[in-house]
Amino acid sequence: GFENRYTERSIHLPDTFWCYNPHGMSINSSEALPEVNELPALKNGYITFGCLNDFSKINTATLHRWGKIMRSVPHSRLRLLAPHGQRRQWVLDQMQQCEISQDRIEFADRQPRIPYLAEYHKIDLCLDTLPYNGHTTSLDAFWMGVPVLTQVGNTVVGRAGLSQLTNLQLPQFVAESEEQFHSRAIEWAKNLDDLAEIRRTLRERMNASPLMDAKRFAENMEAAYQQMWHNFVDS
Helix, strand or coil: CCCCCCCCCCCCCCCCCCCCCCCCCCCCCCCCCCCCCCCCHHCCCEEEEECCCCCHCHHHHHHHHHHHHHHCCCCEEEEECCCCCEEEEEEHHHHHCCCCCCCHHHEECCCCCCHHHHHHHHEEECCCCCCCCHHHHHHHHHHHHEEEECCCCHHHHHHHHHHCCCCCCCCHHHECCCHHHHHHHHHHCCCHHHHHHHHHHHHHHHHHHHHCHHHHHHHHHHHCCCCCCHHHHHH
């Protein structure tokens, strides 16, 4: 609905504009990737929310939104990818304003791909960023069995979560408002059995989705290029 704000004409692909390979940019595609583990909350006794998106996507409003959720979910933890130093302290200061103690915040470092993917072994449910959603990072989370709770934004970069979860047929992780984002996070924190089942089946769901169907993606792209050419010739 925002096409009139773009200089160039938007072309809509039928499924997705992602074509995901879990090996990422790795030259050695035969390298073994971490397997999906059991939902960590079942062993820990508390739920760990997480976000491994690029730290530039995290702002004050996002942290306060997450802090409100953590106040409503006793003993919950939050695990973030954040640089050392002032930025981590800023996170702690913001969460303290939300009455969340420092011992409930965990930090992860940037790492090579294999240990980075293994970070999802410590996370039960990812919380998406707004106004710029996770993109490839969310696909990594899904591959590792971790669903991403998203709030729908007003621009294309704020609707990535909606697009990906629609392709995965998981609308129960899509929130249309901040209030629904808050309530759904609380609901999932209480519903560990279903969260564990989704974790167990999410990689299979990813494999079966358009997000990993390279042939289908290529055919859709070819059809789009053909349509662009016909539009150009006819104009």
